[in-house]
Amino acid sequence: MKRTTEPSEGPLQKRPNTEPTLSADDDVEIADAPTMSSTTQPTAQDSKDFFKPIGDYVADDDNAVAATTIDGEGTIAEREQKMVEEIPSLCMDCHKEGMTRMLLTYIPYFREVIVVSFSCPHCGNRNSEIQSAGQIQSKGCLYTVHVTNVADLNRQVVKSEHCTINIPELQIEIPPKKGQLTTIEGVISDTLRDLELDQPLRKHMQPEAYAKIEEVCNKLRDILGEDKPAEDAEVQDEEIGSSGLRSLGPVGASSSSMSAEEKANRKVPPFSIRLEDPSGNSFVEFMGDVYGKGMSDAKWSKRDFPRTKEQNELLGLAHTDATAADDVHTTGFDKNEGETEFxxxxxxxxxxxxxxxxxxxxxxxxxxxxxxxxxxxxxxxxxxxxxxxxxxxxxxxxVSAQGRKLTLKVEDKEDLSRDVLKSETAGFAIPEIDLHLSPGTLGGRFTTLEGLLQQVYDELSERVLMRGDSSTQASNFEGFLGKLKSVISCETLPYTVILDDPLANSYIQNPYAPDPDEQIVEEVYDRTYDQNEDLGLNDINVDNYMEEEDAAPATTTTTEA
Missing domain, CATH: 2.20.25.420 (ZPR1, zinc finger domain)
Structure with a gap:
């Protein structure tokens, strides 16, 4: 079990200095919480009692062990009853009675969750999932983590049933399914296990599909540091029979022949993993200062986004098209009705x-x-x-006759919500962190200042952190990305944002318009010859061009004569 030894104080209550967190290597068979009375409604204080960190459960269990040793009373079952609640359930494989265990717990710096685990003693069927115990958030969330070493594989992942996982470098997308409490390594292991499941059959029935899937499996094995199973291993798996299938997942034995020290020091092919959850109830662990909420982790980023109509329908927050047929005529506009303002x-x-x-x-x-x-x-x-x-x-x-340079002095977090239009010919710079982007970088963008800075961070992190060993300055660049994240989170204030556009097609919102904004300095200048040459303006003739067309046939006639 992975434990964090940093002092942690969450938003709900004070927690002990040492708090264990679940990882993919844990057998999630802990689940039983105190039952609520049917005659009373839970209050805020009751929520703290029901949803406690796992560290509090462990402390209570240690106290129960000490009390049993002193008094000589109580049994192990009675102590377990304080942590988990067992509910008899029907096994969907053998249709006999199994056992479901539930644990109501709190993940530090995240929210309350319910860990559910099912096991059947008759057929050996086991599964576990995690469910959110809180409400659907007002916005969806998108987590992006750049994995470059073994330590990044151990980051804890909370995946809700609405979350989609995407690994762009491997062209892998995992659609929403049951919730999970695992790690990044656990996600990769589960994906490899699922892809390998039908590979022996594909090898004979669909050789082309087998070759393409095997190529992806080899990349996943390189990430996990595992060796490809030998041919005789498949035969041994067939001989296992009813004892169960070989698992390469979080609870399975690794097929790697490396020692523990070699595994810790091995090179991991760099890749990025993205979790997109419209409900906002997923989470990826960040490194560094816990009070910075991930802003000090250059490899970790989170972006909130408004849900679309389809996503709200998927979450059950809006009517579908079939049920909202009566509302079709109440939305949009109609120019035939005189609505010319649209x-x-x-x-x-x-x-x-x-x-x-x-x-x-x-x-x-x-x-x-x-x-x-x-x-x-x-x-x-x-x-x-x-x-x-x-x-x-x-x-x-x-085309404007002159260029324009806009300088914005960011003084508080409210300035990040300003609308920004950056054309494809504009340069972007923040002198305080030595960030200078030449014209053409990122192309044209119409977004907020926070969105533009986040796009700069995403582009730089993907292009530099994903180079792996070929980049000799990756560690120094991570420090620069840390400065950029401090700018995005407004930990470094004030700072200056400069948009220099020779075509004057860039714009920074002035909330006091038409009155001037004291935080924006506008400078109009004449373009140089080199700037006009780069823009192709020196060879453009917009004056008296009709005379040149009339003169062209006359010149041709004289030559023929």
Whole structure:
């Protein structure tokens, strides 16, 4: 069992200095909580008594052992009854009576959860899951962790039944299923076990599918440090019979021949894992200062996002299209009714070809007017065949005669909610942390300042941390990412954000418009010859170009004569 020895004080109560946390290697057969009276409703104090950290359960069990030793009374079953509650349940495999155990516990710096474990003594069927004991959050969450060493594999993962796990480097997506309390290594082990389950059959029935899946399995084995099972191992598995299948999961024996020291010092192929949960009830453990809530961990990031209509329907928070047929005419707008103020809401689509897989797709384009600025065009491309996505922001106005440099002084966290338009020709810089992005980096973006900084962090972390051993300055770059996260969390204040756009197509929201904003300094300047050359403006002739067209045929006629 993995234990953390840092002092931990959660948002609900004071906890002991040493608190164990469950990992994928644990047999989750702890579950029984005090039962609530049917005549009384639980209060906030009762919630603390029911949902206690596992460290408190262990302390109570130690006290029960000491009391039994002194008094000579009580049994082990009575002590276990204080921790878990056992409920007889029907086994879905052999249809005989099994046992379900439940534990109401609290994960530090997260929330209350219910750990459920089922076991059948007749057929050996076992399964466990975790359920959220709290309410659905107001927003969904997206956790991203960059794994570069063995220690990152031991990060604790809480996966709800609505969570989708994605590993982009391996092109693996795990759809929502039952909740789990495990680690990143446990997620990889479960995926490898599921993929290996039908491989002997695919080898003979579908050789092409077998080869592709075996390639993914080899990458997963490299991450786990395991060797490929020998051919005779499959025969031994068949001879096991009713005693059970070989498991490569969290509770299975490793097939690696390395020693414990070699496993701790081995190299792990770098990859990233993403947990997207529209209910907001999933969690990935972060490293570093617990009071920073992950901001000091350069490999860990969390982003909250508003749920879509489809996600709300999936969670049961909104009516489906069939049940909300009466509400169709009450949403949207109709230009025939004279609602001309919604002209900018029209979305145009035009056919195209995916640049990744050459499959046909549609690109959507919408015109948006930014108050006190200009019109812009937002274009979005999404390929249903390969999943490729691309977003672009273009200017909907003429080329400006001069460039413009915007300097924003960020003084508090409220400034992160300002809308920011960064065109593809704008440079982005934060001098306090030595961040300088040349024009063209990230392309065009229309988002908030916090969203722009998060996109910069995601791009830099994926491009640098994922290089593995080829990057000799990875450790130094992790320190830079830590500074960037401190900027995003506003731990470093004040700091300066600079947008330098030679075409003056970038914009930072002024909440006091049309009055000037004291935190924004606007500087208008003339473009240099080199800037015009890079933008292709030196060869553009917009004055008297009709005269040149008329003169061209005359010159040709003279030459022929």
């Amino acid at each position: 002209d900018n809401e029209e979305v145009y689509t035009f056919a195209g070809v995916c640049s990744s897989c050459n499959a046909p797709l549609e690109t959507r384009m919408k015109k948006v007017n930014i108050p006190y600025f200009k019109d812009i065009l937002i274009m979005s491309t999404n390929c249903d065949n390969c999943g490729y996505k691309d977003n672009e922001v273009k200017s909907g106005a003429a």
